[in-house]
Amino acid sequence: MNLTDLKHQKELNVFRTIPWQEVCKFLAGGFFVNAGILFYLYVARVSVPLWGTGFIETPEVSGVRSIVHAVLFLTFFYLGFIREWKSRNRNAYSVLPIGFIRSALKCRDEAPKQGLEGAPDAFLEILPAYLEGLDRMQCGDEIIVITWLHRARRDVLKVHPRMDPSNPLTGIFLTRSPDRPNPLGLHRAKVLEINPGRLHIGPIEAIDGTPVIDIKPVIESNNC
DSSP, X not given: OOHHHHHHXXXXXXXXXXXXXXXXXXXXXXXXXXXXXXXXXXXXXXXXXXXXXXXXXXXXXXXXXXXXXXXXXHHHHIIIIIHHHHHHHHTOOOOOOSEXXXXXXXXXXXXXXXXXXXXXXXXXXXXXXXXXXXXXXXXXXXXXXXXXXXXXXXSOOEEOGGGOTTSOOEEGGGSOXXXXXXXXXXXXXXXXXXXXXXXXXESOOOOTTOEEEEEEEOOSSSOO
């Protein structure tokens, strides 16, 4: 590689370090303001001198420029905002609840750490679209209820297990803490009663209003 190639490579690296998306956002804001001002001058029929020149900008010219600036605003808005939004959502996944927990537990402070630590029984209300998924379920079945812990913090990566400061800080992937990037809850419970659109289950430590995203059977053997 000769000196010319090295110079071009260096210029290319500098070019790549420029935060072009942020530049596009800035330009979008500038063209949006300019388009608004120029459109006002056109509607108000105001002629203004062009700064640094001896020319007068007529309302008609302001109208044409407002259109140009509006097009530039839309272009840079797409490059700065819409493309970023599309990029973020391209790898996103959505989860829809199949039902909700109805419990006497109304807040996190009232809930035990685990279901077998004094959690009450509760009702699992199934949304009408998913009722067929309960076919052949029976009273006495052991199930795993998978919930979305909607009151959890999603910016936590380390906790004191069981919220006990005497326990050393531990990565959340080695704990059952509800606070985690994707706050899924796993609750083993027994089906106590089956009513139309509603399961009586327990014990379960999920609080009232917790979204349920799936139900799975407890597998004690290789049978599915």
